Amino acid sequence: MPIVLSTGCDEGSTYVASDDGGGDASVAPDGPVDVRPDSGVEQEGGMTPPEPTVVEYEVACGSGEMYWPEEQDEIRWSVHCAGELAAADGLPDGASFDPSSKSIVWKPRLDQAGPFEIVVTDVDGGRTRIAGNLLDRFDAPDNVPVVDPVRYLHEHGLPVIHLSWHSDEPQYCRDAVARDPVPADIIVDGVAHAGAELRCRGATSLAFPKKSFTLRFTKDAPFHAPPSLAAFEGRRRLVLTQTFDDNSQIRTRMGFETWSRLDPANIRIDHASVVVFVDGVYQGLYQLTDNVGDHLMAARGLDKDGNIFKSVSHAGNYRTSYNNGKAKTDLKDGYEKSDGEPEDDFEDLETLLRWVSESSIEEIEASIDAMLRTEDFLDWYILMTTLLAYDNYGKNSNVYRDSDGPDTRFRYIPWDLNATWGQSWDTKRVLPTAAGKDSPAPLAHNGIWERIAESPTLLARLDARFAAALAGPMSLVETLALFDRMSAEVRPSALRDDRRWDAERRAYPLWSSRKDLTTFDTEHAYLRSWIEQRWTHLAAFYLPGQASGVQLER
Structure with missing residues (x-):
């Protein structure tokens, strides 16, 4: 038929x-x-x-x-x-x-x-x-690589990015070893980017058979964006995030988009779905995003020479002690400095940690809006507790400061959002009712949030902002509309990605024992139901009367 x-x-x-x-x-x-x-x-x-x-x-x-x-x-x-x-x-x-x-x-x-x-x-x-x-029939037994990547531009309307790299290491980007960037051919919309470089990225994900990449472009040949990716035009750094551990294909994008919607003044991470080929061979669907670094800060109107610190482990909990209460002998334990000179200067970060841990609650209340763009840190709490993003309560976060500029307040920038929207870092399911308004877990992992919660004034400010988000830009109606639109956008390509990676995904040791592994379509049925249940659960705490028309503070 x-x-x-x-x-x-x-x-x-x-x-x-x-x-x-x-x-x-x-x-x-x-x-x-x-x-x-x-x-x-x-x-x-x-x-x-x-x-x-x-x-x-x-x-x-x-x-x-x-x-x-x-x-x-x-x-x-x-x-x-x-x-x-x-x-x-x-x-x-x-x-x-x-x-x-x-x-x-x-x-x-x-x-x-x-x-x-x-x-x-x-x-x-x-x-x-x-x-x-x-379309390339990548899984045909006698298939050949795409002959002309300059002409192979789209799959189901999504742009295609062609990669190849030049390394003396035969296993470069094929094993689980982190290595320095190497020269790369990066072709997008028929344009080859002279002088480009590439490296594989990730921690746990570095061992996945489907790799993530950081793309680097030169000042003279920055990223050339087709119309579908115009928001990235002229970028010097971009990230291609694999979806091997997220066969919904949109968790990261949903998270970044929700972050932007919470407040237009938040530092935005642009995002899109793309298809990737390596050496002419199909690799599947990826999430393309901005790279958090000096070039992104410049694109957002901030000083590119400011300092960016990233929390890379649960020791990076924004206090001067570990989560078990033991005092840190090295305050920078749990963090790395991703941008700013000198590279070994952590004074700004240490200033923040001491302010958090050593200030009285009265001092916190009096100085918080001078030390932080407080709305960033309230929205960080709102987003991550809504998504039950346990792996982002402290770690997988970035703070930025331009200490010698006109605005010296610390800013927050999200990152690494695969363990969100109903799944943990290893893809296990997370119940939508697992935590409510007063869960202690977020505060245990984040000293800034803990101090906010200690202040009745600041806690009331947080609760009001949370309620406004649920009644406005992060409402159930808006969130489901975003989910449905992104799902429809990626589904044709996601079904091809399922064909390529489903068997390897199911066999991967980190989660192969699970009995509830899904395909794209069944994952989306789960995820949509999870959103409905999670938002209903939160509304009982923050919108008991289904308040509407509440405006976010600015």
Whole structure:
């Protein structure tokens, strides 16, 4: 039985970048998405690759839609024009045009992945455009790498980033060893970036078979962004985050977008979904984000020479003692300095830690708005406790300070949001009702939050801001709308990612004992339900009367 797709396209498939105060740099199309019903069959041990199939597209006369078939499919476009058809220009190699049946038939080879554009002309001069990108059938036994990465630009409307690197280490980015950056070929939208570099990144994730990358670009050849990634134009550092431990494909993006929505003055992390190929070989769906560093600070109107400190372990708890109460002999234990000179100067951080731990509560209340942009740190609490992001209560955080600038307050910047939205760092499920308003865990891991909670005045300020967020930019309605939009945007590509990684994901030792492993679709059913339950749980504490119209303080 052939698959008949009446639209067969991503209507309006150019994704327009957003820079309206949120960080979402990728917007889903308005039209229907061409999702192959044969995206793989779930069975014991993972997904089985789909067999090539007959795909029939019904094309309206005069349309100009986008199509995303795969190599080896038997493709048939039936063009519905009232008059006779005269010609079809731009036929790919192996395709044929039959004017009597008003159809084009094509069974592409495994070396033909890339764009195509066919223009059908009728006897009256009318034109019907049939265009798109023939997708690489990466799991075919005899498949070959993409022949021309300069021309292979999109998959299901998402931009493709092509990577290759040059290293004397045969295992570079193939084992679990962190190494220095190496020269790399980075091709985006047909543009090769001269002088670019790449390195693999991560801690636990460095051992994953699907790697994360930091991309580095030169001053003379910064990131060239296609229209769908315009928010990243001119960047010098970007991060490609793997989704091996998040087959929802959107947890990180959902977190960063929610952070931006809480307050437009928060330091925004732009984000988008992209497809990655390495040496012409499909690697799957990734989350592209800003890199937290001096260039991002400059892009946000802050001094690029300010200091950025990152909490890299639970010892980085924003106090002068460990979580067990033992005093630290080295206050910088648990942190690294990611930007700022001199590299070994932690004076700003130590000033913050001593202020947190040694000030009286009266001194905290009197000086907090001079020491911190307090809204950053309240929103940090709101976001991470809402998402039950235990791994982000203290660690996986960045603080920035421009100590010799006009605004010397500390700023907060989020990072590493895979252990959120109902899963832990090792993908285990987290109950949506696991913690409520007065859970002690966040305060135990974060000295700043602990001091805020000690002050009735500051705690009331936090509670009011939390309630305003749940009634406004982080409401259940807004959050589910964001979730549904991102889910629709990535689903066609996510199903291909499932085909590539599902078996290895299920077999990975860190979570292979789980009996509740999911595919993209079942993970999204779980995640949507989790959001509904979590928000209902929080509303009982912060919105008992379902307050509305509350405005965030600025």
